[in-house]
Amino acid sequence: MKKTTIAALVVATAAAGFTVARADQGAELFVGLKRGVNRQDFERKVREGTVAECFHRVRVRAGDVMFLPSGRVHALGGGLVIFEIQQNSDTTYRVFDWNRVGLDGKPRDLHIAESLASIDFGDFEPGLITTTFSGKGAARKRPLVDNPLFSVAAFELPLKETLTLSSGKAQIIAALSGEIIAGHQTNRVALAPGQFCLIPAALQGVTLQSVSPSNFLLIQPGPF
Numbered sequence: 276m277k278k279t280t281i282a283a284l285v286v287a288t289a290a291a292g293f294t295v296a297r298a299d300q301g302a303e304l305f306v307g308l309k310r311g312v313n314r315q316d317f318e319r320k321v322r323e324g325t326v327a328e329c330f331h332r333v334r335v336r337a338g339d340v341m342f343l344p345s346g347r348v349h350a351l352g353g354g355l356v357i358f359e360i361q362q363n364s365d366t367t368y369r370v371f372d373w374n375r376v377g378l379d380g381k382p383r384d385l386h387i388a389e390s391l392a393s394i395d396f397g398d399f400e401p402g403l404i405t406t407t408f409s410g411k412g413a414a415r416k417r418p419l420v421d422n423p424l425f426s427v428a429a430f431e432l433p434l435k436e437t438l439t440l441s442s443g444k445a446q447i448i449a450a451l452s453g454e455i456i457a458g459h460q461t462n463r464v465a466l467a468p469g470q471f472c473l474i475p476a477a478l479q480g481v482t483l484q485s486v487s488p489s490n491f492l493l494i495q496p497g498p499f
Contacts, residue, residue: 283383284327284350284371286393289364291343292420292427294492296451296468298336299354305330306341306349307401314396321387326371331400340404340419340429346395358449360494362424368393414438424497432485442479444495448472453489458482466491 284305293304305327308317312329320326330348333341335355343349348370351357370390372383408415408429413436420427432438432455440446448457450466457464457472459481464472474481483491 281353281373282351283369283373284330284348286368286370286390287343287345287347287349288366288368288393289345289362290422290424291359291361293341293343293351294358294360294419294427294429294451295335295337295339295355296358297356298339302335302354303352304333304335304341304349304355305352306333306343307331307347307398308396310399312396312399314391314394317394317396318391321370324374327373333401333403335403338429341401342404342420342422344395344398346393347398347401348390348394358451358492360420360425360427360492370394419492422497426495426497428493430491430493432483432489432491434485434488436485438483440474440481440483440493442481443476445476446474447492447494448474448483449492449494451490451492454486455489455491456484456486458484 308329309331317326317329320329330350368386368390369383370385370387372385376382404419406418408417408431410416413433415431417429419429429451430438448466449471450468452468455466457466457474459478466472
């Protein structure tokens with residue numbers, strides 16, 4: 276989970292998904308390129324310090340979701356609280372930092388050559404994920420990301436309802452709103468907004484019970 280001021284523009288080197296938990300009015304994501312921008316335009320504006328003009332901007336609100344394939348340039352605008360689910364990676368290439376300086380009075384390092392080698396210059400104006408909630412039972416599900424590397428789904432659970440999780444894969448529960456209790460036999464863990472719970476693959480019969488009307492994410496690894 277991240278609460279943001281405007282962040283540096285970086286290149287995704289691993290697949291990731293952003294779920295917006297809270298957003299100030301007018302908050303934006305910078306994702307992909309404006310249609311028609313080419314590498315020559317991009318490199319010129321990097322040199323001029325105006326490369327932010329090349330980026331597609333998407334206004335967002337709570338509940339919006341954006342998928343980031345590897346190679347997509349992106350940044351978080353100010354006024355956002357997001358949950359980021361990402362393929363395991365410790366590499367970030369920073370291509371632009373809004374001409375800011377750090378506390379030491381010096382600009383942070385940029386990775387221009389690495390960024391140019393990684394950016395998908397055909398990635399124009401991506402849109403938000405448009406799936407909706409469905410389900411006839413108490414719990415309603417919204418599929419968000421179905422990727423070979425990981426899957427993410429959002430759930431709505433009314434007051435004092437219970438959902439039993441399937442087993443066989445490690446799972447992460449991320450609470451978005453309300454309060455839920457993750458339970459297994461006599462063990463119980465309360466999850467408030469912004470808290471997470473890891474459920475091992477070997478654990479069977481885990482239940483989620485809503486103390487109040489709740490929204491949460493269910494994250495599972497892919498087959499690899």
